[in-house]
Amino acid sequence: MSAVTRKTFDEVMVPNYAPAAFIPVSGLGSRLTDQDGKEYIDFACGIAVTSLGHRHPELTAVLHDQVDHLWHLSNTHTNEPALRLARRLTETTFAERVFFCNSGAEANEAALKLARKYAVDRNPEKTQIVSCKQSFHGRTLFTVSVGGQPKYTEGFGPLPGNLAHIQFNDIAAAEATIHWGTAAVIVEPVQGEGGITPASKAYLQKLRELCDKHGALLIFDEVQIGVGRSGSLFSYMEYGVTPDILTSAKALGNGLPIGAMLTTKEIAATFVVGTHGSTYGGNPLVCAVADKVIEIVSRPETLAGVKQRHHWLVDGLKAINQKHHVFTDIRGQGLLIGAELIPALHGKAKDVLNAAAKHGLVTLVAGTNVVRFAPSLVIPVADLNEGLKRFELAVAEIAAQVTQTA
Numbered sequence: 377m378s379a380v381t382r383k384t385f386d387e388v389m390v391p392n393y394a395p396a397a398f399i400p401v402s403g404l405g406s407r408l409t410d411q412d413g414k415e416y417i418d419f420a421c422g423i424a425v426t427s428l429g430h431r432h433p434e435l436t437a438v439l440h441d442q443v444d445h446l447w448h449l450s451n452t453h454t455n456e457p458a459l460r461l462a463r464r465l466t467e468t469t470f471a472e473r474v475f476f477c478n479s480g481a482e483a484n485e486a487a488l489k490l491a492r493k494y495a496v497d498r499n500p501e502k503t504q505i506v507s508c509k510q511s512f513h514g515r516t517l518f519t520v521s522v523g524g525q526p527k528y529t530e531g532f533g534p535l536p537g538n539l540a541h542i543q544f545n546d547i548a549a550a551e552a553t554i555h556w557g558t559a560a561v562i563v564e565p566v567q568g569e570g571g572i573t574p575a576s577k578a579y580l581q582k583l584r585e586l587c588d589k590h591g592a593l594l595i596f597d598e599v600q601i602g603v604g605r606s607g608s609l610f611s612y613m614e615y616g617v618t619p620d621i622l623t624s625a626k627a628l629g630n631g632l633p634i635g636a637m638l639t640t641k642e643i644a645a646t647f648v649v650g651t652h653g654s655t656y657g658g659n660p661l662v663c664a665v666a667d668k669v670i671e672i673v674s675r676p677e678t679l680a681g682v683k684q685r686h687h688w689l690v691d692g693l694k695a696i697n698q699k700h701h702v703f704t705d706i707r708g709q710g711l712l713i714g715a716e717l718i719p720a721l722h723g724k725a726k727d728v729l730n731a732a733a734k735h736g737l738v739t740l741v742a743g744t745n746v747v748r749f750a751p752s753l754v755i756p757v758a759d760l761n762e763g764l765k766r767f768e769l770a771v772a773e774i775a776a777q778v779t780q781t782a
């Protein structure tokens with residue numbers, strides 16, 4: 377067999393992605409190495425997934441141990457790692473019951489189905505689901521329909537019904553839309569794909585109040601911001617607003633596929649035997665690692681480290697911007713940071729990402745105007761500083777383009 381390259385992608389893969397020109401082949405901590413031996417600092421973690429870095433020694437040890445015991449049972453039997461993980465999640469959050477699946481979309485699919493059924497069991501006309509414009513909740517047909525980005529549903533209709541999309545952070549819109557017929561409101565405490573936009577505390581408090589008033593369930597989609605990235609174990613703890621259902625995925629398995637839906641005992645009772653399920657959900661291999669992830673992230677020094685690194689990263693980006701004037705806003709929570717480009721550079725976020733990669737730094741974008749940073753929660757200070765240095769080289773190139781065209 378001949379070697380595989382980026383060109384192979386176009387020859388054998390469905391063309392729904394546009395991956396980078398280089399192919400990383402190994403990773404350790406916050407460093408990646410590609411096929412040519414070039415090294416990169418990782419400010420992306422996949423998409424906020426490998427939050428404890430690549431091949432974290434404690435996770436590697438747990439995975440090796442579980443590999444030698446048991447990989448899979450399906451739901452005809454329960455298993456120890458899933459029970460330990462569920463117990464840890466109920467001990468560390470508001471939740472009393474946990475459902476495991478394999479991705480963020482599946483966690484939201486479960487949350488939306490649960491909320492619909494919980495409402496409809498009480499009143500057959502209580503079916504409305506309210507979500508926010510610019511939101512992202514996954515790629516199943518239900519979750520893209522609930523998501524607030526029409527480009528992701530184009531061509532896939534007919535779509536599930538009785539969905540309402542309101543402006544994010546707009547209290548008046550929430551008051552005008554949420555009513556007796558609302559089954560659930562779903563919101564990302566910090567919008568990720570939509571541009572790294574934190575909700576205001578007043579907004580989340582108002583959603584809580586309106587849901588209580590109208591008997592609707594409040595769902596927090598913490599697939600991206602959860603598991604320590606906010607600076608708390610979950611972002612709802614930063615806000616002090618507690619949802620009825622919380623979804624998690626991405627960083628929960630540090631790269632192994634897992635999703636989870638957390639809720640109360642009373643709401644969970646709606647999912648009686650046979651109402652919902654997943655073949656792989658809660659498999660021992662992934663749950664053993666996720667249990668260790670939650671244990672490590674819950675340590676006070678891990679969460680304090682996120683807050684410290686937030687300041688280092690934001691201060692570093694601000695210093696770069698003071699020299700090169702390419703961003704209008706630098707925002708986010710914990711280690712999910714977005715830097716919005718000035719109008720003259722709108723549409724160029726991917727160019728910044730490509731320039732950064734050239735200088736040996738992996739970043740992300742959120743839309744076409746925002747550069748997104750999601751480094752490891754435990755990134756060494758030296759790597760953080762080196763990453764910022766490389767990012768400045770990229771920014772200087774992009775800034776020079778503005779000067780040339782001005």
Ligand SMILES: *Cc1c(COP(=O)(O)O)cnc(C)c1O
Nearest residue numbers: 479480481512513514568599600
């Ligand atoms: C990534 C993401 C999802 C979807 O997760 P998948 O694992 O890709 O299905 C859902 N919600 C939010 C907020 C996300 O960032």
